[in-house]
Amino acid sequence: MNQHGYAVAIVGASGEVGRSMIETLERYPIPVSSLRLLASKRSAGKTLLFKKEPIVIEELSEDSFEGIDLAFFSAGGSVSLKYAPIAVSKGAVVIDNTSAFRMDPTIPLVVPEVNAHVLSKNTPLIANPNCSTIQLVVALKPLIEAYGIESVNVSTYQAISGAGAKALYEYEQELSDESYEPQILPTRSDEIYYQIAHNVIPQIDVFLSSGYTKEEIKMINETQKILDDYELKVNATCVRVPVRYGHSVSVTVKLKKPVNDREEIIEVFKQSPDVILRDNILHQEYPMPSYLAHQDEVFVGRVRKDLFEENVVHFWVVADNILKGAALNSVQIAYYMHRHGLLGD
Ligand SMILES: NC(=O)c1ccc[n+]([C@@H]2O[C@H](COP(=O)([O-])OP(=O)(O)OC[C@H]3O[C@@H](n4cnc5c(N)ncnc54)[C@H](OP(=O)(O)O)[C@@H]3O)[C@@H](O)[C@H]2O)c1
Structure with a gap:
């Protein structure tokens, strides 16, 4: 995190959940210094707006997480299984919307209103539960x-x-x-x-x-x-x-x-x-x-x-299901961690 906020990445930015994540981040009081939008080759080069500024979607690669503090994943389980550990190894906190890590006993599965107490400082990877x-x-x-x-x-x-x-x-x-x-x-x-x-x-x-x-x-x-x-x-x-x-x-x-x-x-x-x-x-x-x-x-x-x-x-x-069931719950996890000093250095 720099003095302007967190460097954030959204993996699956062009999808239903990813686009809702962008809109939710716009209205939540989490300081964002930069936003990187990632998807597959199919969407690379297209633009999406964040706070009225156009951001070009990049193709996801192993180099996508350099300098990223916080990464939201919603591009399917196999993408998370491969790239979430890479993002964590580069120092990012990952909030994952897929089912890839939900039942891993070492990974917290969080709905902030219900069990935010399982989050701790720099928990590297947090799973967002199934929508229902x-x-x-x-x-x-x-x-x-x-x-x-x-x-x-x-x-x-x-x-x-x-x-x-x-x-x-x-x-x-x-x-x-x-x-x-x-x-x-x-x-x-x-x-x-x-x-x-x-x-x-x-x-x-x-x-x-x-x-x-x-x-x-x-x-x-x-x-x-x-x-x-x-x-x-x-x-x-x-x-x-x-x-x-x-x-x-x-x-x-x-x-x-x-x-x-x-x-x-x-x-x-x-x-x-x-x-x-x-x-x-x-x-x-x-x-x-x-x-x-x-x-x-x-x-x-x-x-x-x-x-x-x-x-x-x-x-x-x-x-x-796209808001509380996915994007909003993920952003609320990040916001809880931010408010309680659990994100960043
Ligand atoms: N929809 C829900 O209610 C909901 C709720 C909770 C959790 N989830 C989970 O969230 C994930 C996304 O759901 P969604 O509804 O947003 O799906 P979606 O609308 O189909 O969007 C999928 C996104 O993943 C990207 N993607 C797919 N394969 C990729 C790859 N190999 N590399 C990089 N990006 C890739 C797509 O990019 P392109 O545009 O380039 O194809 C797109 O941005 C799923 O795992 C789903 O189970 C969804």
């Missing part, structure tokens, strides 16, 4: 503090942008051309493709022998790691829906203590500084992705006490 997991753990935090939790069961309704810019482009093609052949969803790593327009796909990422998808196992493992509770029973069904931005999650939680009524849980969420409660059944008020996309916060609604069990509650959580 981030909004889930933020919403679970007030319940953990008030009651403790025993188990969590979720179904997700995940936006197309979660699969990247090309998946969004494919959706637009499907809407405008009925003969278009899908080539991306449910996942590029599998053999058969389905259209997402006018459809709902109960597969995100590839299947494992257990019958769960990789995305579901990520949610389960990452939730336990972030909450540092490996006894917590977590179950997930992850589903892609034809929504451009904003993931929704239907959550059922078994608490460690009984609950009197719906109002009691409503009050717990109301008191939390980390979620915004949108729950007014008289006025049909509840969070919906089309209305809340491009906002920073995690929104909670449809709060109910289970009709049969004293200590079970149900609710609905919506957040922007």
Whole structure:
């Protein structure tokens, strides 16, 4: 860091998450002395604006991290596995958005509202969790503090942008051309493709022998790691829906203590500084992705006490997958480290 701020690099700058990272850095009070934008050969030479100044995207190489203090990675797991250690060896702190390092026990997996305490001075590499997991753990935090939790069961309704810019482009093609052949969803790593327009796909990422998808196992493992509770029973069904931005999650939680009524849980969420409660059944008020996309916060609604069990509650959580689910959470990690003197010399 020099007196003007940090030399920052964004790997995957031309992607959905990378572009959102640039916009988030513009409005967050992290001093940036220089910004290097990195992507593949495909985007090298194109320009993007940072604080109204054009910056030319460079092709990522082993020499890209000379003089960089802080590097955000969002260009896929294989890129992170190869280049994040190089960035660290050049002295950069890396915040990685891919799944490459999330379950490495030596690497912190961080949602600042929930577990920023695991960050320490010059932690060289920090992993940013899966998008649906981030909004889930933020919403679970007030319940953990008030009651403790025993188990969590979720179904997700995940936006197309979660699969990247090309998946969004494919959706637009499907809407405008009925003969278009899908080539991306449910996942590029599998053999058969389905259209997402006018459809709902109960597969995100590839299947494992257990019958769960990789995305579901990520949610389960990452939730336990972030909450540092490996006894917590977590179950997930992850589903892609034809929504451009904003993931929704239907959550059922078994608490460690009984609950009197719906109002009691409503009050717990109301008191939390980390979620915004949108729950007014008289006025049909509840969070919906089309209305809340491009906002920073995690929104909670449809709060109910289970009709049969004293200590079970149900609710609905919506957040922007590109912001809180990726770019914003990464920038918030950096901002927390900056504010607490954990970045730089
Ligand atoms: N979208 C989400 O909601 C979300 C949430 C959390 C985490 N993530 C993770 O973040 C990563 C990026 O996601 P995205 O949605 O932004 O994808 P995206 O829109 O497809 O963008 C991918 C970016 O990576 C770059 N890239 C690809 N291969 C590269 C290579 N070999 N060398 C250098 N750059 C390369 C691309 O550059 P070109 O333009 O040159 O191709 C582009 O900038 C993924 O690992 C994803 O799992 C995404």
